[in-house]
Amino acid sequence: MEEVPHATRKTVEAVEGVHLTQLAVGERMSVQHFHFEPGAGVPEHSHRHEQVGYVDQGTLTFVVDGEEFTVGPGDSYVIPGDEPHSAANRGEEPVSGVDVFSPPREDPDWMD
Structure with a gap:
């Protein structure tokens, strides 16, 4: 097991008002927290x-493909790769x- 302490995480503002935090990266997937301001x-x-x-x-x-989808508290979603x-x-x-994300997004563009 690998522990990822809270203090080691870095939050970035990917675009204005959108904050993303890489939480953990494994061999087959990664997980991130997102926060969108109004x-x-x-x-x-x-x-991919x-x-x-x-x-x-x-x-x-x-x-997605011209169609709107609204998700709220408790809702989940799936977006295929390359969509x-x-x-x-x-x-x-x-x-x-x-x-x-699968495969993991170890170094997403928003971290540059």
């Missing part, structure tokens, strides 16, 4: 990683949750 969002992008997520606070709106998608917090409260 009005913040990430533009359309894609990555399958992305599975869970929202624990607020409401997040995804756009272009965007996400936005259109509400008035922050959104937070957790994403799991």
